[in-house]
Amino acid sequence: LPVPPMSIRFDQSAGTLSPEGPTLTRRMSDLEGLFRDHAAWQKAVADGDPVVYSVISSPVPEIDRELPQSITTIQPGTTAGELWMTKGHQHPNHQGEIYLGISGRGGLLMFDGTETRWVEMTPGTIGYMPPGWAHRSVNIGDEPYSFLAVYPGGAGHDYGWVLEHGMGLRALSGTDGVEFVDYVEG
Numbered sequence: 195l196p197v198p199p200m201s202i203r204f205d206q207s208a209g210t211l212s213p214e215g216p217t218l219t220r221r222m223s224d225l226e227g228l229f230r231d232h233a234a235w236q237k238a239v240a241d242g243d244p245v246v247y248s249v250i251s252s253p254v255p256e257i258d259r260e261l262p263q264s265i266t267t268i269q270p271g272t273t274a275g276e277l278w279m280t281k282g283h284q285h286p287n288h289q290g291e292i293y294l295g296i297s298g299r300g301g302l303l304m305f306d307g308t309e310t311r312w313v314e315m316t317p318g319t320i321g322y323m324p325p326g327w328a329h330r331s332v333n334i335g336d337e338p339y340s341f342l343a344v345y346p347g348g349a350g351h352d353y354g355w356v357l358e359h360g361m362g363l364r365a366l367s368g369t370d371g372v373e374f375v376d377y378v379e380g
């Protein structure tokens with residue numbers, strides 16, 4: 195259903211939007227096949243299956259011509275050295291998207307099937323994903339990393355694309371923050 199013109203209030207300390215839409219919680223068990231070290235992933239699932247990230251959405255519907263928004267918060271952590279991250283997806287009909295860093299330190303890994311790009315995200319950074327670039331967000335700090343996403347309502351989420359093609363690079367925790375290695379299957 196369409197929604198009227200409105201303002202949406204983000205309460206950062208409570209981590210809520212009002213009015214609010216659906217909320218999604220992704221635990222370690224939801225990230226099968228994505229971490230490089232499968233055994234370490236399995237152990238993390240068995241050892242309490244922690245929440246890796248959550249996504250709160252505005253009430254704007256995900257339908258063509260609407261412009262929904264959501265706020266993702268990724269917890270700090272690593273699995274066998276690999277920084278905690280979102281699943282990552284491609285928009286099936288190749289629509290663009292923007293992110294705005296809200297708190298914490300993160301990065302935006304983008305892959306078009308050939309080239310990989312990394313954009314560092316701090317509060318106030320606008321990250322742009324052009325059409326056709328799959329995207330994954332990574333927490334590179336030691337506190338939660340939050341960002342606002344604004345995307346076309348008809349964009350959709352193709353998670354199979356990333357399982358099939360990878361992201362070109364993996365983001366590991368390094369001595370000086372983030373360090374990249376070639377993508378090897380999980």
Ligand code: 6PG
Nearest residue numbers: 249264266280281282283343345
């Ligand atoms: C989108 C955005 C963004 C993303 C979340 C969670 O297209 O909706 O890119 O809201 O969905 O950050 O990431 P995953 O969808 O990859 O789990």
Ligand code: NI
Nearest residue numbers: 285291329345
């Ligand atoms: Ni997206």
